[in-house]
Amino acid sequence: MAAKTDDSGPVLPPAIEYAWGLRDRPPKGPRPGMSVPAIVDAAVGVADADGLAAVSMSRVAKELGAATMALYRYVGSKDELLALMVDAGYGPSPGPPPPGTDWRAGLTRWAWAEHDVLRQRFWLLHVPITGPPITPQQLGWMEDGLRCLDGTALTEGEKMSTLLLLTGYVRNEATLASQIAEGSRATGAKPSEMMPAYGRLLAQLIDPARFPALQRVLAAGVLSQDDDPDDEFTFGLDRILDGVDALIGRRAAT
Amino acid sequence: MAAKTDDSGPVLPPAIEYAWGLRDRPPKGPRPGMSVPAIVDAAVGVADADGLAAVSMSRVAKELGAATMALYRYVGSKDELLALMVDAGYGPSPGPPPPGTDWRAGLTRWAWAEHDVLRQRFWLLHVPITGPPITPQQLGWMEDGLRCLDGTALTEGEKMSTLLLLTGYVRNEATLASQIAEGSRATGAKPSEMMPAYGRLLAQLIDPARFPALQRVLAAGVLSQDDDPDDEFTFGLDRILDGVDALIGRRAAT
DNA sequence: CCCTTCTGCGTATGGCATACGCTGTTATGC
DNA sequence: GCATAACAGCGTATGCCATACGCAGAAGGG
Numbered sequence: 146m147a148a149k150t151d152d153s154g155p156v157l158p159p160a161i162e163y164a165w166g167l168r169d170r171p172p173k174g175p176r177p178g179m180s181v182p183a184i185v186d187a188a189v190g191v192a193d194a195d196g197l198a199a200v201s202m203s204r205v206a207k208e209l210g211a212a213t214m215a216l217y218r219y220v221g222s223k224d225e226l227l228a229l230m231v232d233a234g235y236g237p238s239p240g241p242p243p244p245g246t247d248w249r250a251g252l253t254r255w256a257w258a259e260h261d262v263l264r265q266r267f268w269l270l271h272v273p274i275t276g277p278p279i280t281p282q283q284l285g286w287m288e289d290g291l292r293c294l295d296g297t298a299l300t301e302g303e304k305m306s307t308l309l310l311l312t313g314y315v316r317n318e319a320t321l322a323s324q325i326a327e328g329s330r331a332t333g334a335k336p337s338e339m340m341p342a343y344g345r346l347l348a349q350l351i352d353p354a355r356f357p358a359l360q361r362v363l364a365a366g367v368l369s370q371d372d373d374p375d376d377e378f379t380f381g382l383d384r385i386l387d388g389v390d391a392l393i394g395r396r397a398a399t
Numbered sequence: 400m401a402a403k404t405d406d407s408g409p410v411l412p413p414a415i416e417y418a419w420g421l422r423d424r425p426p427k428g429p430r431p432g433m434s435v436p437a438i439v440d441a442a443v444g445v446a447d448a449d450g451l452a453a454v455s456m457s458r459v460a461k462e463l464g465a466a467t468m469a470l471y472r473y474v475g476s477k478d479e480l481l482a483l484m485v486d487a488g489y490g491p492s493p494g495p496p497p498p499g500t501d502w503r504a505g506l507t508r509w510a511w512a513e514h515d516v517l518r519q520r521f522w523l524l525h526v527p528i529t530g531p532p533i534t535p536q537q538l539g540w541m542e543d544g545l546r547c548l549d550g551t552a553l554t555e556g557e558k559m560s561t562l563l564l565l566t567g568y569v570r571n572e573a574t575l576a577s578q579i580a581e582g583s584r585a586t587g588a589k590p591s592e593m594m595p596a597y598g599r600l601l602a603q604l605i606d607p608a609r610f611p612a613l614q615r616v617l618a619a620g621v622l623s624q625d626d627d628p629d630d631e632f633t634f635g636l637d638r639i640l641d642g643v644d645a646l647i648g649r650r651a652a653t
Numbered sequence: 654c655c656c657t658t659c660t661g662c663g664t665a666t667g668g669c670a671t672a673c674g675c676t677g678t679t680a681t682g683c
Numbered sequence: 684g685c686a687t688a689a690c691a692g693c694g695t696a697t698g699c700c701a702t703a704c705g706c707a708g709a710a711g712g713g
Binding site for chain 3: 685692698708709711712
Binding site for chain 2: 157165271273274275276277279284285287288291292295300301302303304305306307309310313314316317318320321324327328343346347350351355356357358359361362365367372377380381383384385386387388389390391392
């Protein structure tokens with residue numbers, strides 16, 4: 146029953162323990178020639194330059210002038226490396242809301258900060274997520290988001306749900322933007338031409354009798370002009386915050 | 400200039416053209432021994448049984464009693480097959496809202512329908528999405544979603560944005576649920592034990608001085624009990640629909 | 654009846670993650 | 684000062700994967 150309850154309860158991958166500053170270098174053996182941060186930095190560099198698909202163990206090793214298998218002395222698997230890349234890729238959270246900021250302004254700032262990171266590093270969206278956040282910086286983002294909701298009438302559970310809702314929205318919007326960007330790079334067209342081209346394609350494909358509502362959208366020219374992506378982002382963000390506002394108002398009333 | 404402007408404007412992958420019923424079988428040559436739908440069905444079957452990672456061209460071919468390379472006579476690439484798998488995996492849309500349904504009930508039904516599909520087929524979430532929907536059933540979902548907003552004061556563009564917002568939310572929530580499910584399968588723990596275990600892990604990791612807000616969430620026991628995932632889904636859905644409601648109210652007032 | 658056009662598929666290429674075991678290094682205990 | 688245990692770097696090998704290429708044979712059109 147108390148078999149593996151040394152002191153750490155659940156099992157944490159070694160490289161993640163490293164990220165928390167636990168784990169000291171063993172006393173014996175030769176001095177390591179690399180380091181986990183150096184490997185993660187190299188991997189992030191590859192992803193920034195050539196996308197997540199270019200991140201292979203051999204490519205990262207080449208970047209460091211080492212052999213492929215040498216990396217496995219530092220990270221247990223590629224998945225572990227990816228987890229550390231996400232932590233490093235997000236970077237430090239934007240910090241707690243400045244004093245005097247109300248919850249809505251705070252969360253708006255918080256959402257835009259994630260938005261900005263994801264626009265800079267589309268590859269973060271392509272990392273297959275395997276579990277809830279357990280790395281230091283990820284939890285830093287969560288902490289700062291929660292602080293925005295300090296003083297509101299929401300329960301702790303509702304605060305958490307709100308954050309989940311928001312971060313999910315930001316990721317979604319960024320995913321859409323990245324699809325447009327990658328599509329335009331693949332076809333060679335300008336990004337501003339992608340939506341109109343999509344609209345034209347749909348207009349050819351759909352039968353107005355079977356898709357009347359879609360037809361009306363096309364006729365209204367919604368897909369013909371390319372909107373400012375930031376406006377689209379603001380639209381959804383305001384919708385969500387309006388919804389949160391409605392809940393806060395209700396909670397405060399009772 | 401008018402080089403490849405035969406009649407079709409933008410280029411559509413052959414297998415996608417097939418999905419729209421365009422494209423007739425060539426008059427010459429041997430009769431095909433397989434068919435695109437048979438291949439897609441087999442691939443969907445593999446994904447249902449063993450997950451998306453198990454879907455390889457050779458595995459699908461084996462399932463059909465054919466050689467790997469035979470598939471490439473029907474689909475241009477694995478990505479094309481994946482696009483068709485998504486179309487088939489979603490299945491037909493739930494249909495237009497029943498007469499007399501208001502927009503909110505209609506969208507709620509629509510969101511739950513996607514929710515149900517994604518819960519049944521987690522692998523849909525792992526298909527890397529490469530562009531906006533262009534397959535028939537996908538557009539059917541979009542059409543039925545738009546119809547829910549018929550008669551509201553929203554602009555066509557706002558209707559589209561609302562749908563995007565909703566479908567993004569549903570996918571997000573399903574992603575979270577799939578992570579819990581896969582995590583519990585990997586560790587052997589019961590799904591209901593995953594969140595409490597996560598809570599305990601965080602409690603050990605975080606320094607209360609650096610993560611006070613998170614600490615408060617933990618202390619409130621938010622992560623200790625496992626909530627009904629459907630309640631979590633309903634929370635976010637209601638928040639978003641409240642936000643849409645606020646916008647509709649404002650549009651109607653002016 | 655032949656020739657074009659198609660299907661099925663064997664083979665080969667170049668990528669990938671990673672298990673395993675060897676060689677050489679380092680600090681500790683004697 | 685030396686043996687030894689614990690470690691670092693990494694060469695090799697295994698078994699996946701998508702897919703380019705080209706050949707053999709089938710089927711219909713002229």
